[in-house]
Amino acid sequence: MIDRLNHGLRELDFLARLAKATSRRTFLHWSGVTIAVATVGCGDDDDGTGPSGTVSAADSTATVPAMVSAGSAATITVQAKNSAGSNITTGGATVSATVMGDNAAGPIAATDNGNGTYTITYTPANAGTDTVAITLNGTAISGSPFTVTVAAGAVSLGTGDIAVLNYAYALEQLEAAFYVQVVTTPYSGITAEETAILTDIRDHEVIHRDFLKAALAAGAIPDLSVDFTAVDFTSRDSVLQTARTFEDLGVAAYNGAGQLLESADYLLVAGKIVSVEARHAAAIRDLLNPLSADFAGDDVVDPTSGLDRAFTPTQVLTAADPFVVTPIDPSGLPTA
Amino acid sequence: MKMNNLLGGLDPDLAARVLSRREAVMRSSKMAGALAIASMPVAFGLMAKKAFAQGTLPQPIIDVLNFALTLEYLEDEFYRAGLDSPDLDLGDTRTVFEQISAHETDHVTLLEGALGASAVDKPTFDFTAGGTFDDVFSNPATFITLAQGFEDTGVRAYKGQAGNLISDNTILTIALQIHAVEARHASMVRRLSQSPGEKGWITLASNSVAALDAVYAGEDNTVHLGVDAAQFGTAESASEAFDEPLSREEVLAIAGPFIVQ
Numbered sequence: 001m002i003d004r005l006n007h008g009l010r011e012l013d014f015l016a017r018l019a020k021a022t023s024r025r026t027f028l029h030w031s032g033v034t035i036a037v038a039t040v041g042c043g044d045d046d047d048g049t050g051p052s053g054t055v056s057a058a059d060s061t062a063t064v065p066a067m068v069s070a071g072s073a074a075t076i077t078v079q080a081k082n083s084a085g086s087n088i089t090t091g092g093a094t095v096s097a098t099v100m101g102d103n104a105a106g107p108i109a110a111t112d113n114g115n116g117t118y119t120i121t122y123t124p125a126n127a128g129t130d131t132v133a134i135t136l137n138g139t140a141i142s143g144s145p146f147t148v149t150v151a152a153g154a155v156s157l158g159t160g161d162i163a164v165l166n167y168a169y170a171l172e173q174l175e176a177a178f179y180v181q182v183v184t185t186p187y188s189g190i191t192a193e194e195t196a197i198l199t200d201i202r203d204h205e206v207i208h209r210d211f212l213k214a215a216l217a218a219g220a221i222p223d224l225s226v227d228f229t230a231v232d233f234t235s236r237d238s239v240l241q242t243a244r245t246f247e248d249l250g251v252a253a254y255n256g257a258g259q260l261l262e263s264a265d266y267l268l269v270a271g272k273i274v275s276v277e278a279r280h281a282a283a284i285r286d287l288l289n290p291l292s293a294d295f296a297g298d299d300v301v302d303p304t305s306g307l308d309r310a311f312t313p314t315q316v317l318t319a320a321d322p323f324v325v326t327p328i329d330p331s332g333l334p335t336a
Numbered sequence: 337m338k339m340n341n342l343l344g345g346l347d348p349d350l351a352a353r354v355l356s357r358r359e360a361v362m363r364s365s366k367m368a369g370a371l372a373i374a375s376m377p378v379a380f381g382l383m384a385k386k387a388f389a390q391g392t393l394p395q396p397i398i399d400v401l402n403f404a405l406t407l408e409y410l411e412d413e414f415y416r417a418g419l420d421s422p423d424l425d426l427g428d429t430r431t432v433f434e435q436i437s438a439h440e441t442d443h444v445t446l447l448e449g450a451l452g453a454s455a456v457d458k459p460t461f462d463f464t465a466g467g468t469f470d471d472v473f474s475n476p477a478t479f480i481t482l483a484q485g486f487e488d489t490g491v492r493a494y495k496g497q498a499g500n501l502i503s504d505n506t507i508l509t510i511a512l513q514i515h516a517v518e519a520r521h522a523s524m525v526r527r528l529s530q531s532p533g534e535k536g537w538i539t540l541a542s543n544s545v546a547a548l549d550a551v552y553a554g555e556d557n558t559v560h561l562g563v564d565a566a567q568f569g570t571a572e573s574a575s576e577a578f579d580e581p582l583s584r585e586e587v588l589a590i591a592g593p594f595i596v597q
Binding site: 196254262264267273279280281283303305306336 | 512
């Protein structure tokens with residue numbers, strides 16, 4: 001009886017594989033009873049004759065994300081299959097990927113998960129379109145090359161003090177880009193004093209930006225894309241009012257971020273920068289309304305408490321959002 | 337001007353006097369503290385309430401706040417005296433100094449409110465610094481010079497204390513909010529200077545008034561977190577881009593000649 005049962009199970013296994021291989025709706029019968037229905041697809045080129053344990057690149061498949069965000073890892077999972085289209089459940093194949101397009105890289109060796117699957121990870125830095133060719137033992141797998149669309153990624157600021165410094169770095173990138181444009185294309189009627197002040201501020205913001213990038217080193221976020229289409233760089237009012245907005249915002253941002261820092265060294269550096277931002281703000285405001293109270297106006301310094309503003313990162317990023325194209329993911333910022 | 341007087345000898349008892357809580361409590365009027373609390377802004381009121389609910393602020397924070405309060409007393413009285421002086425014609429800069437004066441008064445009220453009975457008394461000031469600045473309240477140039485020195489010193493003083501407040505987010509944030517206002521004042525006052533081309537920011541450790549040298553000592557530093565920022569511009573622009581702190585002792589040495597007792 002046992003022998004007969006084992007024979008029956010072997011026959012069932014064969015029929016099941018046959019069913020997959022032929023991609024037909026197949027009724028399995030054993031001892032006159034219908035016990036299973038299999039509807040399984042596989043490659044058209046499959047002749048169904050390969051040994052079950054032999055990897056077939058042409059039959060192996062990959063799960064590739066159609067879209068990822070720049071700066072985020074794209075994770076590709078390759079499933080090795082045999083020529084019958086069945087999953088291989090052991091490792092040992094050589095799988096690699098080559099990225100072409102906007103984020104050319106590779107060949108990137110896959111991680112062998114030991115169970116017939118392989119994991120390939122790459123992190124595109126640039127928005128655009130990538131073509132990812134995947135080979136298994138040197139032969140292209142089914143569906144290769146794959147197309148991955150890279151969206152402008154939400155840039156994660158990271159966590160802890162690094163996130164706070166990246167937050168500052170993002171703002172300094174915005175300010176530096178603005179003043180570089182201001183100095184490159186000065187507004188009509190700009191005075192010598194205004195040129196001197198705006199050039200100084202340009203230099204300071206570039207230094208803040210480059211300094212923070214160097215201090216953050218490998219932890220630094222990538223370059224952000226900015227959009228100043230709302231600014232009329234030929235107009236004194238437009239330029240100086242935008243400058244005022246950025247400087248006041250920078251002051252409020254650093255004031256609010258100080259408490260998020262754990263390191264006294266980082267806090268000191270933030271303090272060294274914020275007072276210079278406040279100096280800028282006062283100078284810009286005085287250009288807009290000379291010898292008035294506006295350099296430390298009641299709109300930014302509470303006339304009851306004598307305190308400048310302190311903004312949360314959410315407030316600041318919301319205010320900066322119209323000027324920053326690259327989405328910023330601040331979720332790793334400390335909250336206290 | 338006698339250049340050395342501004343940086344002159346620090347009264348050895350000054351620091352202790354400014355920072356001594358015991359003496360402060362002995363000399364402070366509790367009624368004055370209560371009045372200050374009654375009029376202080378909501379945010380700081382909450383902070384003070386929190387502090388009182390805990391019994392008292394930690395001594396190191398009281399020390400920092402009393403240090404700040406002493407500087408604010410100095411600034412507040414300085415601007416009041418200038419604005420009240422019939423001999424001082426501030427001309428079209430008067431609005432600027434009225435705004436600054438109002439902020440310094442606010443800061444005194446804030447800090448007194450936070451400290452309550454722990455607040456130090458207001459010292460007696462001599463803004464001529466023993467005769468060095470005899471015309472401070474009759475000559476706008478001298479008045480502006482001293483204002484610049486006090487504001488730039490104030491910026492450096494708060495910056496130097498931030499690390500000592502890192503354990504108390506509320507007080508740290510308020511200190512930073514005051515710090516930024518002092519920096520706005522400093523920028524504006526610097527640009528009112530009679531010195532041609534004076535900038536709102538500090539280039540290297542230089543300044544146009546030798547008597548203020550101690551105020552700017554060390555401002556030419558360009559290395560932060562081990563990174564020399566001068567490589568991203570020039571020594572001059574990098575020094576402008578970062579303001580430097582002063583220790584409590586350095587600040588009190590600068591303020592010393594203006595404090596009689």
